[in-house]
Amino acid sequence: MGLLSSRTSIRSPSYLLPVLVLLSIFSLSAVFFLYKVDDFATRIKTLAGDNLDPTPWHLFPPKELHKDTSPRSRAYKVLHCSYLSCSSLSQWQTPLRFDSSKPVENCPQFFRWIHHDLEPWAKTGINMTHIMEAKKLAAFRVVIVGGRLFVDLYYDCVQSRAMFTIWGLLQMLKRYPGMVPDVDIMFDCMDKPVIDRTTNGPLPLPLFRYCTNQRSFDIPFPDWSFWGWPETNLRPWSEEFPDIKVGSHAKNWSQKFPLAYWKGNPDVASPLRVELLKCNDTERWGAQIMRQNWTEEAKDGFEKSKLSNQCKNRYKIYAEGFAWSVSLKYILSCNSLALIIAPQYEDFFTRGLIPKKNYWPVSPTNLCPSIKFAVDWGNSNPSEAETMGQRGQDFMESLSMDRVYDYMFHLIAEYSKLQDLAPSPPSSALEVCVDSLLCLADANQRKFLERTYTFPSPTPPCKLEPPNQSVIKSWMNEKEEAINEVRNMESQKNPV
Missing domain, CATH: 3.40.50 (Rossmann fold)
Known part of the structure; x- marks a missing residue:
């Protein structure tokens, strides 16, 4: 009897069988779900460089990302930063009210180069054909709609250039809430202009980068190091x-x-x-x-x-x-x-x-x-x-951060006037906000980024002088x- 009793005690009652089946199904579903989550995360591109190849026009060693965390931890961090860190409504959309009794300061004279840089599109405008052709030479695309910023990533940028460039744009949106127009920008993050004026004359391509030269259409934009350069500790x-x-x-x-x-x-x-x-x-x-x-x-x-x-x-x-x-x-x-x-x-x-x-x-x-x-x-x-x-x-x-933000604002504002399209983020783009970018940054990058928080400006942007090519030629x-x-x-x- 004792033996029989022992054997009987380890048998599962018949009423528990459906529960065990459900638990098995649930466990398999959970494993499948985790697999799908991990698989999805390994395809998400981020400003930190996740799942991105170096630009073909300037190869550099792949970045070592999240080397101190497990693959699953990395996957969930990528998902969290990419989809759960930005609220659906921008907190910086309310336009500022400035004291109209105070005169607006004139921009530095070199701001006139904004008109010169955008002059190739003054007659033709910028349409979706321009944008899509420029995409072939871009590392990422920035779309600003209603004060919200979306990024579509194509290639990785060396070091943390992309992250700090986007941070600068986010700070500019915070500095002038409700004032930055909707815009669609293609951006490359390497050091050589590529849109040659001779070969691209019939269809000048609008591509932003950190520099230009007299032979190129590339549009110069303030570089990442104005917000810090963690790799060199600047x-x-x-x-x-x-x-x-x-x-x-x-x-x-x-x-x-x-x-x-x-x-x-x-x-x-x-x-x-x-x-x-x-x-x-x-x-x-x-x-x-x-x-x-x-x-x-x-x-x-x-x-x-x-x-x-x-x-x-x-x-x-x-x-x-x-x-x-x-x-x-x-x-x-x-x-x-x-x-x-x-x-x-x-x-x-x-x-x-x-x-x-x-x-x-x-x-x-x-x-x-x-x-x-x-x-x-x-x-x-x-x-x-x-x-x-x-x-x-x-x-x-004289090139204070106030002026850097003013230059960014006026360049984007003048560029937006030339667009013959309604900016809209592509389905592959992700919204980026201050919290999501800080979520992706490592400890050293955060140390730099958090020191450059800005706030709504108490004064309007400086006043941009009208186009005058004769002034440019005289310089x-x-x-x-x-x-x-x-x-x-x-x-x-x-x-x-």
Whole structure:
């Protein structure tokens, strides 16, 4: 009886069989559901770089994402950040009311280049054909509708460029709530313009990026580093510039043997920087050329600028790398006399710089002698050289974050006027808001982003001057004449 009783006790009563079947079905459904969730998450593209390949036109090693978390944790974080972090209604849509009794400040003169950059579409407008053709060369698409921002991702951007660029746009929307018009923008995040004016003349493609040149239609936009560059530990512009300015006062313009100074990475497919290494002779060329290791310097403390210590030299050299370089604004901020070697690429603000006013132009074809001439001229004319360097710093000080946001606002507003379409996010786009972007950011990225929160502006955007191509042409002529004047001085070898 005991044995029988024992056997009977382990048998499941017949009324429990349906429950067990349901539990089995539920377990299988749960496993299937989790599988589907994981599978879906592995196909979601994010601003952190999840499930994105590098741009085909500039390959770089894939990012190591979420290496300290399990695949399932990664999947749920991607889902949460992508779909559950943004509310359905924007909290920044209520238009601001400004004090109409106060005059609106005029924008800096270089804002006029906005009209010049958009002039190719002044007659044709921008239609969906333009947008779809530009998509072939874009890393991502930004659509703003009703104050809400949507991003359609195509390729990964190197480091955290895409994340910080979108953060800047989100802050601009917060700064001017209810004022930013609906817009549809294609954006590339690499350093070389690609829309050639000759080959793309019949159908100019509107593509935003961080730089342009005179041969391209690419539309320059403020770069990511204004909100910080975590990979190099460069802080946001609002913190970096004041510290650079303080450090710049340490130089001594009466010292006996001042030198031109350059510190950078020559190993970036830049023939110019390789050639510049040959000028590293303090006796012959009056120049000190040093290699820069961003990886090592990124280990420095976050609270203090690493660049301010490089501002003690009377002269600083700027040489482009593979293409456009983000470093020019930091060099100009030093109030050293910037020796700029004939840049091919321009970002949104450098068109406002004038040779012999804000910097000294150096010849790329006669590099070392041209640097030597600039140093000799500055040593013979220390007051003029110091004033020129100071005007370069003053120009950068005028480029506050207020002006950066104003430039973004006016560029988007003028661009939107040219669109012959009603902006609408494609089905593949995801809404991005402050919370969703911070959700995707790692701890180091959040440290930078959270320091650049902005709030609704107490004043309206600066007033943009109307289009005037003759003004643009006069600036270009003035720049060319100043450069020719310096080349003539060099040919005469008369530093005075």
